[in-house]
Amino acid sequence: MSNPNQDPSLSTTPPQSPSSPPTTTFPKIFLKSFSIRPSAHFHSQLLMELTILYREKYFIIAACILQIWHSIATNLVYYLENFYMTSAQRMPLFDVGFNWLPEISGAWWKLSDALIYTMMGSVLTLLLVSLKVNWVSSSFSSSSPNKPLWSAIALTRCMLTVCVLQQFRIISFLATLLPGPSHQCLYTPGPDMYEDPVKTFAYPFSDTSASNPAGNNVEWDPPTSLFDIIFRMDASTGCGDLMFSSHNTFAVVILMTTFYYLKSTLSKLFISICMAFLIPLTLMSRKHYSIDVFTALYVGPIVYELMYLKFKDPDTRREMRKRYGLTFSSKPDLDDLHFVFIGGNKYEIHESQLPYDMHTPPSTPSPQDNSSTYVTLNSDSDSDEQNHNV
Numbered sequence: 001m002s003n004p005n006q007d008p009s010l011s012t013t014p015p016q017s018p019s020s021p022p023t024t025t026f027p028k029i030f031l032k033s034f035s036i037r038p039s040a041h042f043h044s045q046l047l048m049e050l051t052i053l054y055r056e057k058y059f060i061i062a063a064c065i066l067q068i069w070h071s072i073a074t075n076l077v078y079y080l081e082n083f084y085m086t087s088a089q090r091m092p093l094f095d096v097g098f099n100w101l102p103e104i105s106g107a108w109w110k111l112s113d114a115l116i117y118t119m120m121g122s123v124l125t126l127l128l129v130s131l132k133v134n135w136v137s138s139s140f141s142s143s144s145p146n147k148p149l150w151s152a153i154a155l156t157r158c159m160l161t162v163c164v165l166q167q168f169r170i171i172s173f174l175a176t177l178l179p180g181p182s183h184q185c186l187y188t189p190g191p192d193m194y195e196d197p198v199k200t201f202a203y204p205f206s207d208t209s210a211s212n213p214a215g216n217n218v219e220w221d222p223p224t225s226l227f228d229i230i231f232r233m234d235a236s237t238g239c240g241d242l243m244f245s246s247h248n249t250f251a252v253v254i255l256m257t258t259f260y261y262l263k264s265t266l267s268k269l270f271i272s273i274c275m276a277f278l279i280p281l282t283l284m285s286r287k288h289y290s291i292d293v294f295t296a297l298y299v300g301p302i303v304y305e306l307m308y309l310k311f312k313d314p315d316t317r318r319e320m321r322k323r324y325g326l327t328f329s330s331k332p333d334l335d336d337l338h339f340v341f342i343g344g345n346k347y348e349i350h351e352s353q354l355p356y357d358m359h360t361p362p363s364t365p366s367p368q369d370n371s372s373t374y375v376t377l378n379s380d381s382d383s384d385e386q387n388h389n390v
Contacts, residue, residue, distance in 0.1 A: 035134045037350065042132050044340055044347035048326055049131060051342055052152035055324045063159040066166065073170040075229045077240035081177055081185075082222035087201040087211040090179045090187035097283040097290035098181070104284045105183065112281040113236055116247050119254045119274045126267055127151035134352050135263040147356040153313050154261040160311065161253050161304050168299065172243040181286040184219035185239035187211060244295035245288040251278050252300030260308070317355040330358050 037045065053060070081090070104111070130149050179187065193200070193214055204210040219237065223229045251274070258271045279297075282288050320326045327341040330351070338349050351359070 037132055037134055040348055041350050041353065044342075044349045045131050045353060047342050047347065048324075048340060048353075049150065049152045051326060052150060052156075052324050056152070056156050059156060060159070063163050066163045070166045070170060071233060071235075072230055073174065074238045074241040075223045075232050075234075077173050077177065078238050079223045079229055080174075081180070081240040082209055082211075084210050085177055085179065086204060087187065087189065087215055089177075090211050090215075092179055092181045092186060093289065095181070095283075095289050097293075098286065101280055101284045103286055104281075109183070109285045110236075112247055112278060112285050112287065115274055115278050115281060116250055119251060119271055119278075122267070122270065123254050123258060123262070126262055126264070127154055134350065147315070148353055149261055149263070150313075150315060153315060154257055157261075157308070157313065158253055158257050161256075161300075161307050162250065164307060165249050165253070165300060165303055166246075168303070169241070169244055169246065169249065173241045176243070177240060178242045178289070180239040180242065181289060182237075182239070183286065184217055184221075184237050186217050186286075187215045188217070189215045242288055242292050244299060245282060245292040246296075247278060247282050247287065248293050248296035249300050251275050252296060253304060256301060256304045315355055316357045320355055328354055328358060330354055 127149075128151065130151050135149065179185070189201075189212075193212060200212055205212045220239075221237075222239070223232055255271050255275050258268055262268065279293055282293055283290060314320060314323045317328055320328065325342070328349075329339045329341070329346075331337045338351055338354055339346050340349050340353070341347075
């Protein structure tokens, strides 16, 4: 209820602009609001994102090469398991998680793979949609409402963190060979092997295979040549690349990226639910031991946070100009005109597309001040301080 004696100049209700663009409002638990960018702003956003990706081309090439190296390393550890691990060493280890959770097979075995691809695809889709949609921070967002989303910067952050984590992972599974618990890696001595002497299990069986092939699963297919190690591409049915879980490593990076960059509470809720299902599904499919999953759950966030603090996003006005050649100009006293210069050409942008350090924070008047609580960008008294001219 309004107070009739209250000074209208001290009203805490923000002024309503009849010309402001309409926003679509959802329940607060999902998404506070968003607005669709007009074609001109979408075009300028697309050009800015492509410029950032082009300037990061050497890093992207290096990241792709590291993905190939990771594939080679997973093939190498598969080869080493066949060459060095005896029948006794290839017997699966006891795991508490395996005792608590039932084993799944068949089409259910692929569910964890489908889930991680769904998480990756959903975040990638949201980042692409952000070229056209301007998300407004939800009530649960830890990011600044004035900080724009640069999809290209978020993607390079993902790639940087994944590459670092994969190097730690390669060192871990190549340093200590662990027997694979998944069905294609499972070693099961048959009845015809029960009478074999102990040396058959404890010592190398032959020059080409340390374990007796009679206990191998029919899907056991390790690389046997240098060509196989380098060129085989298999992200699902390898053996030996256990410590730490690649499924949960990617999932943790996706989860961190969602909470750091995406402002939709619905996306955070969806990714969190997927993460909660991925952990038991990874164990139920016997793709990893519990220690592999647990290690990924704390190593991933630690590395992401350290990389975020050490290599901060170049998203200020000065850094965007220095690193990506994007020059921003803002003239709020002239009908809120904002521009970005790309390759010598000037493109109009919205205020939300400006670097966050070019946003003018709202001023809070003192109780004795009779001015309005909300200060518009084209205020005559502050226009000189709020202009950001090139």
